[in-house]
Amino acid sequence: MTQKIATHMGAQVLLEQPESNPFLEKFYADPARYALSTQMFFLLKRINQLRSLAQGEMFEATTAVAADFLLDKDPIFANLTLANDELKLYQQLYDQLRPQVLSPDLVIYLQAEPGTLLERIKKRGIPMEAGITPEYLKRLCESYSRFFYDYEAAPLLIVNNEHMDLSGSDADFDLLLARIDSMRGKREFFNRGE
Incomplete structure (x- = not known):
């Protein structure tokens, strides 16, 4: 992406x-x-x-x-x-x-549930990542959420990436670009939904 x-x-x-x-x-x-x-x-x-x-x-x-x-x-x-x-x-x-x-002009935080991330890791098929556990991903997601909850160094766009394929879908990527272009606040959320 x-x-x-x-x-x-x-x-x-x-x-x-x-x-x-x-x-x-x-x-x-x-x-x-x-x-x-x-x-x-x-x-x-x-x-x-x-x-x-x-x-x-x-x-x-x-x-x-x-x-x-x-x-x-x-x-x-x-x-x-x-x-x-x-x-x-x-x-x-x-x-x-x-x-x-x-500081960056914009930080984009792609957020997804640990189960979704685990599915994507398995789909990617990188052998060394096969041992990543759901527990580790849960702790990682919680740590990222805590970090970005307090993050104020740059404008932040938090993207619910549960139902998006930003690398493979031009339509999803175009939605993200439009959201970036329309961003006016210091912290905004983008949730496309299903």
């Missing part, structure tokens, strides 16, 4: 690229052992991408950017997966390394 938004806006795209994390597959097999290395890799990768962006190495200053990650929400996964001593270490590094970056 991020690529489609970037194409529509004539923007550069900044992607998380989870497949580049050499610890991710190990994390899915043994979360307790590989949570810290997985989390630190993602944190450092995101910070490096944002620093390059801020320094103008990746894009012209006047070019719009569409990204599929938000550094501010990085601690969500750390809080879910790290042991207490690891979380303290992570938080110290996050606080020290976090670059000063401009």
Whole structure:
């Protein structure tokens, strides 16, 4: 979806690229052992991408950017997966390394029930994701909801993504674009329904 938004806006795209994390597959097999290395890799990768962006190495200053990650929400996964001593270490590094970056013009939060997410994960068929449990997804969804409940750093569009296929359906994607274009408030909700 991020690529489609970037194409529509004539923007550069900044992607998380989870497949580049050499610890991710190990994390899915043994979360307790590989949570810290997985989390630190993602944190450092995101910070490096944002620093390059801020320094103008990746894009012209006047070019719009569409990204599929938000550094501010990085601690969500750390809080879910790290042991207490690891979380303290992570938080110290996050606080020290976090670059000063401009707030986004808009954050889009795609919200769906854990069961729906689990179905989509299974449909995607990525072998290393086969061990993701409903309990983990429930905790993750609750953490995202708490985070975005208090989020005020940028305008926020919360999209009920239960009955939408934003990557595969041009009609759904066009509905999202129209909703983005009509957004006037700091926080708005979009619920297409069934």
